[in-house]
Amino acid sequence: MHRRRRTALLLSAAIVAAPLLTACGSDTHPGAAAVVGGQKITVSQLQDRVNEVRAAQRAAAGDQANYARAVSGSGNLTRQTLHSMVLDQVLHRAAQDAHVAVTPRDVQQLRAGVEQQLGGAKALETTWLREYGIPPQRVDDNLRLQVEAQKLAAKLGTDTNQPAFWKALSTASQELGVDLNPRYGTWDARKVGRVDATTPWVKDVTAASQQPA
Template sequence: MHRRRRRTALLLSAAITAAAPLLSACGSDAHPGAAAVVGGERITVSQLENRVNDVRAAQRAASADEAQYQRLVAQTGTLTRHTLNGMVLEKVLDQALEDAGVRVTRKEVQEYRSALEEQEGGSQGLELSWLQQYNVAPEHLDESIRSDVEVQRLATALGVDVNTPDGSAVFWQAMAKASEKLGVDLNPRYGTWDVEVEKQGRVGMAEAKTPWVREVTKAGTQEPA
């Protein structure tokens, strides 16, 4: 049951748009020091860097030696943009849930995490799995799992199956509406934000994925979970 629900959440379309040139500025002119402003709330460069540093620290701790750690760093060179994409989408998802009148309880998240831990052989196994697969540090695992549950609940509220192209499109329409309602002001050094669902079929930054979004092909076939 929980494995099926997890696959449903993971098979959502990643937010992929045309990449914008990276700029050297530390913040936009309107919001200095901000990586993004979502609904008037700042995600600071410092907050973003701290979350990225948490991932790097966890990767180092999980590496057998410095060479393995450096390989991990090389393989996750776009970690900062991917992390920011997830941080913004978390806020957009919260708005979409509010619009749909959906509330996820702590108990639901705890039960879902317990089921995942059982699959992964315990808490440490789950932490390592999500670090390796999704670049989520243990400190932020609960937030990521909560988003997983929220996606499932939103899809249910919308009455769609996100494993299908039509269901995925409806889901991202709701996310686009929430994104436009909030307003996303992204620091141009990290890229651009796109909510053209009709054209792109997704919402988000260039080539950025989060644990609860994964590509659904145009033909409707799914990537392995």
Template sequence: MHRRRRTALTVSAALLVAAPLLAACSNEAHPGAAAVVGEERISMAQLQSRVNEVRSAQQAATAKTDNYGQVVEKTGGLTRDTLQSMVLDRVLHQAAEDAGVTVTRKEIQGLRGELVKQAGSQEALEAGWLQQYNIPPSRIDDSLRTEIEAQKLYQALGADPQTETGQQAFWKALSDASRSLDVDLNPRYGTWDMTKSRRADTVTPWLRQVSGAKEA
């Protein structure tokens, strides 16, 4: 289980790391939406609500140490990272569904129980996931569902997560799901790279030219 868990956490970390700057042409965003994934709109209000959940949890966790400001400073890209996570959760779910993968409540509770034992307590688990992954206590079960879906998708594809070939098969499945869902981000949050199934910051050549001229 430890080996599978490390693999799952590696997947989670890959979903959250900052995307490289990629030059890309973006589609016009749907009015009022932070992103559109298939038939589902992620509204600006929904995105902000998710960010507020994390901030509230961080504030509560740092109430005794009074270092909330430092935590906010370290997670300055929280809004973009949160949108990345919200979109990719949907993409992964689509890829899992396409592969015939399902996750039960019992499986989620089973994994949570194992993680609580590893962490030592429920409070330690919640604190760790908030600090490492910016996941508030109220969203841990949702995150565990994603973890299990990722593990099962590897199995359904007959892919070994410990090999480059297996990882390529996994991310190709996500890429196919991204294309089928036709993910569209609001330009203020960048673009969605269909090949890598991740958010990418938009590079504006004219802005770089103006910046370069000022420096000169």
């Protein structure tokens, strides 16, 4: 269980806390939060995913005070979510390059095992939301990524903590040519992660934007 949860965190949580930024000026790809393999992740798609998490947090909180604490504990959610959306595609490309495939049965088996260890479907959904910022409707998608990562590591003769695994993701990242909107930082293909941009024309609006509605 520890390995599965650690992998979920690895593939689903952002790696560095950072303020939410707004940018003035023109974007290379208007309307895009990121471009991965020539395909846009739009700002609207990113915001929809963030809203899914906030809605799930609100539903789970029970009252405004608990919801405020949940928001405070995930104040960099927009960047975390974009990081995850990009990393998901990078992982999938690396798995394709290695001819790794995941079946629905693979996902069902992993879910059944995790549910058994955590105490049921509700416990799984609660844990994934609280610890990894994954709403209930995205749990199966995340579990598919866990299987994909584990199969890729096995195909490479390593595990997800070892350099060989991350080298495969780095290669896939370079192949895809990940390009982030500057307001969300930049993508480091070598480290396989988002990093903050140091641009003088961005404004920190974290305090204003992260208040619970």
